[in-house]
């Protein structure tokens with residue numbers, strides 16, 4: 001039985017290097033893949049993962065359970081590190097592209113279980129979104145653009161940006177829910 | 191900012207695009223505006239699954255060693271000067287063992303006293319050393335002291351800006367607590383100079399690069415590795431584990 005994240009975090013707080021290493025092994029692929037999903041660059045993705053673990057190791061008390069699940073929290077930290085990195089490296093460059101083309105993924109031992117479960121569902125849901133909503137999610141969530149930049153990119157009034165983002169996210173959430181339900185339903189029948 | 195205007199900052203707060211001042215203003219606002227708190231919570235909920243859409247991307251080769259080394263280094267380093275070593279493609283076979291280390295030191299851009307883990311399974315780090323004008327002037331095998339185990343090689347490398355020392359050790363006994371392996375250069379007068387600190391990985395391997403730029407001229411006679419109770423001993427306190435004449 002592997003140790004829970006929160007126990008490892010407690011050990012890490014006591015400067016147990018081994019605990020950091022276990023957490024590293026557990027999250028390396030997910031964080032690297034997520035950073036790569038956001039930046040599209042391996043070098044930056046490594047910097048981002050390093051930044052996250054450096055924070056974890058050098059900033060005591062950076063996480064506590066009021067901040068939610070450890071996995072959600074560390075992903076949020078990764079996202080901010082990636083956004084920061086994107087801004088530093090590439091200030092005005094915005095690409096609208098579909099990087100979602102499915103590639104085959106190799107075997108993996110250390111994957112976070114949640115990822116395995118959710119990856120397919122979420123990707124399917126994203127692919128079901130209308131093109132414009134897909135791009136809104138991309139620029140807002142994965143590129144971390146400001147409302148102003150999103151307004152400029154889509155040539156829409158600033159005041160309408162928030163509404164569109166929320167609509168796209170809610171739409172996506174519903175679709176994910178729908179796919180999950182469909183899966184559970186088909187399990188019921190078999 | 192009017193109340194209404196402040197509420198509009200929510201998405202930019204979520205994406206961290208606000209200035210520090212705007213950010214702290216918004217955080218104050220957040221404490222008093224339930225709408226914004228609810229909306230922020232909803233935003234977190236709606237986006238929580240999105241990272242899991244990432245396609246599995248294999249991490250860079252050797253990434254774990256680099257990251258862990260630099261994370262641990264950042265928090266415990268005494269101030270010393272060590273710089274990356276640049277070396278041209280080797281024609282001499284006998285210092286092949288240096289290659290991964292040199293490559294790693296390039297990747298790390300060592301700016302401070304760096305010890306780092308070698309790749310756990312002994313894989314070479316694939317990036318080739320870059321072009322350079324450096325030359326290996328001396329290379330030795332260190333002999334192990336009685337009661338200890340381990341092997342180590344050391345090389346002095348002449349660089350444009352001075353001399354660099356590279357030490358790579360393996361099969362060393364694991365460290366406990368704050369212990370560290372410390373490299374020393376000893377001159378004709380018997381004076382001992384710190385020349386790099388390293389820790390070992392789980393397989394007992396460790397390595398360090400160090401730029402040798404002490405004041406004055408020194409004729410080095412001996413290189414030694416000691417086991418120190420802490421990484422910051424200014425003079426050796428622990429036993430000599432490995433040593434060689436230079």
Ligand SMILES: [Zn+2]
Pocket residue numbers: 196197219223224225226
């Ligand atoms: Zn508000």
